[in-house]
Every structure is written in structure tokens, then in C-alpha cells.
Amino acid sequence: MIKSFITSFKLKNTYRVNSIIYSIKQLPLINKILPNSLYKNEGLKIFGNVISAFIEIGSIFIGKFLYLFLMIICMLNLYKTNSSNTFLHIFTFLTIAGGLLNTYMFNPTKDKYYAMIIMNMDAKKYTLSNYFYSLLKLFIGFLPFVISFVIMVHLPLWICILLPVFSVATKMIVSSYNLYKFEKTKIAKNENLPTKVLWTLILILVMISYGLPFIGITINKIIFMIIFIISIILGIYSFIKILNFTQYKKMYKQILVPDNINVANQQKSTAVIKENVSKQIEYNESFTSNKKGFAYFHDLFVKRHRKILTEAVKKQAMVLLVILIISIITIKINPSMGKNINNILLMYLPYFVFIMYLLNRGTTVTQAMFMNCDHSMLTFRIYRTPKVILGIFKERLKTLITINLLPALIIALGLPLLLWLTGGTENNLNYIVLFTSIISMSIFFSVHYLVMYYLLQPYNINTELKSSTYRLVQAITYFVCYYMIQIKLPTFEFGMAMIIFSVLYSFISLLVLHYLVGSKKKFSPLFGGDFY
Numbered sequence: 001m002i003k004s005f006i007t008s009f010k011l012k013n014t015y016r017v018n019s020i021i022y023s024i025k026q027l028p029l030i031n032k033i034l035p036n037s038l039y040k041n042e043g044l045k046i047f048g049n050v051i052s053a054f055i056e057i058g059s060i061f062i063g064k065f066l067y068l069f070l071m072i073i074c075m076l077n078l079y080k081t082n083s084s085n086t087f088l089h090i091f092t093f094l095t096i097a098g099g100l101l102n103t104y105m106f107n108p109t110k111d112k113y114y115a116m117i118i119m120n121m122d123a124k125k126y127t128l129s130n131y132f133y134s135l136l137k138l139f140i141g142f143l144p145f146v147i148s149f150v151i152m153v154h155l156p157l158w159i160c161i162l163l164p165v166f167s168v169a170t171k172m173i174v175s176s177y178n179l180y181k182f183e184k185t186k187i188a189k190n191e192n193l194p195t196k197v198l199w200t201l202i203l204i205l206v207m208i209s210y211g212l213p214f215i216g217i218t219i220n221k222i223i224f225m226i227i228f229i230i231s232i233i234l235g236i237y238s239f240i241k242i243l244n245f246t247q248y249k250k251m252y253k254q255i256l257v258p259d260n261i262n263v264a265n266q267q268k269s270t271a272v273i274k275e276n277v278s279k280q281i282e283y284n285e286s287f288t289s290n291k292k293g294f295a296y297f298h299d300l301f302v303k304r305h306r307k308i309l310t311e312a313v314k315k316q317a318m319v320l321l322v323i324l325i326i327s328i329i330t331i332k333i334n335p336s337m338g339k340n341i342n343n344i345l346l347m348y349l350p351y352f353v354f355i356m357y358l359l360n361r362g363t364t365v366t367q368a369m370f371m372n373c374d375h376s377m378l379t380f381r382i383y384r385t386p387k388v389i390l391g392i393f394k395e396r397l398k399t400l401i402t403i404n405l406l407p408a409l410i411i412a413l414g415l416p417l418l419l420w421l422t423g424g425t426e427n428n429l430n431y432i433v434l435f436t437s438i439i440s441m442s443i444f445f446s447v448h449y450l451v452m453y454y455l456l457q458p459y460n461i462n463t464e465l466k467s468s469t470y471r472l473v474q475a476i477t478y479f480v481c482y483y484m485i486q487i488k489l490p491t492f493e494f495g496m497a498m499i500i501f502s503v504l505y506s507f508i509s510l511l512v513l514h515y516l517v518g519s520k521k522k523f524s525p526l527f528g529g530d531f532y
Helices: 002-025 036-040 042-071 073-078 083-101 110-118 123-152 158-185 196-215 221-244 248-255 266-279 293-304 306-333 336-347 351-359 362-377 386-421 429-456 468-486 491-518
Strands: none
Touching (some): 002 123, 042 083, 042 123, 158 221, 351 429, 362 386, 362 429, 386 429, 429 468
């Protein structure tokens, strides 16, 4: 088993190093300098191995720290319940949710495909060695941060060992259950394709994790110990089941098919995406427009793609409206909740940056623009001229802002209303700032995603997302927005700062785009893909 693990680890590392070298070659300006023979360079391979080692170590610790800090510690300030009990409560139910969603064993990855399907390695030895290595990383990664945070929330130190063990036991229980189901049904689980039932269960567990503490209900150390003892008993049985299971090869032949792995034919998955998108296009001859020029061309595109562009936004708006109505009813029924909501509205406006990030449709809309319009139109020389590009950009920006404003308006109108219903504020400007800041956030994300699409051109000729720079910008945007969850600032100060930032960012980015596009005889992405 150790020999199998060493071989599989070398295989995984080789794939990772090659991916690192590929990513380096995709970086801005560097991609024009480095040759295709880069993969043969020994010095760069050593550098890739060093980066790979850091990634492996980082995967053990960084993710666990961010999970505990952002998902649990930062949330404790929102509750008036005992912080130690709240920590145990959220950790317990999120761990169960995580165990259901990610077991490690049923994740169809490329390294598994290469090892067990292409290289025909012993499926049981490969699976067990890598699965237990993943569980060991889970335990080691959690332990140092659990110790720190447990001390912070005044829990006894013996809890430190139990929490990582509970995480490991939960994953083994779920894995064992999935193996049992395979024996009975001969249908292997693919954890990348969760069922509606599973998503519903995950949602319920998340609501229990974060919802119950709001009404003063949390588990204590005694209840946690009962849950822990049950998990240990089931975990021991699961460990034996995993060791004695004999059908790993048969199971992985179902899981590791090209459609799941996206290895054998990457273009096939792209074709599936395009096919799904094309099904939502409405080819209706009655669609027409009284506009002219660029506006006419774009207006027809919007009308034919309205399902892709607006259906999800309408659903978002309906959900937000229901939440607003429920909040108003709750305040009327239970006025004591009003004080908490009032405090949130006056001190937790930064939290809504992440909410507006999640609601924004920039990525989906720009993907539809490329697949169903630019991918074909960019083959025409006239479409790459600055006049045409800037004309289409202006129309698209208007549309994207309008699309994102629908859910934004509900939030922007709802927050001042809730503030007024829960006791109001001494500074009446807070009502205006709440409304304006939400609208400015929505416009900021609309401008940000469209400008990044034009400057970085993330897609290649096969409509595959290949730009490392675009991925980096996406990651930075996500982490900055997520970091806002833990910030607590007065609404007026943060709201004014957000409004000013959004205006300046939008103005400067539009100015830069106009200059860069207008300075070229024909448009090509500044740092982006290899479409041209």
C-alpha cells in the first residue's frame, strides 16, 4: 500500500508541476516571451516542485484556517449566545454538512483517472492509501487552529482532539454508507453531482448551524459528547467496512468516466455547455427592434437570450422579496428581534458586499456574450475595430447594470424600510446611504466583470476558460468580498466610502478600457487568451 501511495503521489505531483508551468506561461506579458519547450527546462521543473510542495502544505493548513476563522469565528459576533456553545454548535452541524458534500473518496479527479484507469494501478491499494492520507491531512490541518480557537472561546483543551477526530469520523461514516449503497444498487456516487435531496439536507444543516443560535438555541458540551460518541462507534464500523470493501475497481469504473473527469475530451464538456446554453436561446422571428446600429444588434441579442440573462435574476428578486416580507412580519410579531436587526443594519453594511457579489450575474452574462456572439463575430475584421467594440460595450454595460439592478433595488429599498421599522436612526442620512451604497455596489460589480471580460479575454477559440490572469482576478475579488463579512463599521462611514470607491473605480476602469481599445487599429485582449 505504501508503494502504491508513493507512485500515486509522484503522479499527482508531476501533473501539478506541469499545471504550474502552464499557468506561468499564461501570465501577462510572460506568455509572449516563454517558448513552448518550457516543460523540458530542469530549473523550472525544480521551481515547479517547490511551488507544488508549498501548495501541498498550504492545502493542509490554509484551507482549514480560513474555514474555521471565516465560517465560525467571524460569525460568533452575530449572536448573543454563549460563544463556546455556539462554536461547538456551528462546527458540529457544518462538519456533518461537509461530510455529506465532500468525502474525498467519491470525488472523480484526474489523478485517480490516470492512476486507476490509464495506468491500471491496484484500485483498492490506491484508494485506501490516498483516502487515509486525505483524512490524516484533515486531522493535522485542523489541530493547530482548533487549539487556538478553542482557547479563544474558552472551551476545555480536551475538546481540541475531539473536534478533528469528529471530522474524520463523519467523513468515514458517509463514505462507508456510500460503499454500502453501491453494494446494494450497483450505482456509484459522484459527489460532484449532488442530488436535490442532498442539497436540501445541506441547506437544512446550514440553517440549523447559523439559524438556531439567532433564537438562542445551541448544543452544549454534553450534547456534543453524545454526538461524538455515536460518531466514534459508527466511525469504527465504517473504518472496518472501508478496509474490507472489495469492489473499488468496479466502483471507480463508473465514477471515472470521461464525462465526469473531463480528461479524455475537454472539448466535449465545452460542447455540452454550449448545447445547454443554445437550448435557452429563443429563435423567434417576431423579435425586432426600433433601435439602430450597435443598439439594434445588442437589443436583438438580449431579446433572444432573455432566459439566460433575466430568468435567474427574477428568481433572485422573488426570493429577496419573500425574505423581506418574512422579516417585516417577524418584526411585527416579535418586536424584540427589531433591536438586533437595527444593530445589523447600522453596523454590518460591509456584509452586504459579499451578498451583492453572490447576486451579480456578470460571469454568466459575459460567458453567454462570448459563446453566442463574440465567438463568431470576432472572426470578422470590422467587429474588432475600436468603434464597434466600444459601441457594443456601452450597450452591454447598460444591459448588465439593468439586469443586476432588479435584485439590488429590492435590497436597497428593503434595508431602509427595515431600519425605519426597527426603531430608525439618529442620523437620517443613513437611509439615503443604505439605498445608494447597495445600488453603487451593484453597478461596481457590473462594470468590474464586463471590463475584466474585455481587457483579459478569458476564453480561447474553443470557448474554454484559459486565462490565468482572469482566474486570479476572480479569486482576489472573491476573497476581498468574503473578507468583508468580518468587518464591522458604522453604516454612514462605510457606505460613503463604498459609494466613492464604486464611482472612482467605474470611472477609471472605463477610462482605461476606452484608451486601450481606442489606441488600437483592431481590438485584441490586453493580457488574455489565445483566440486571435
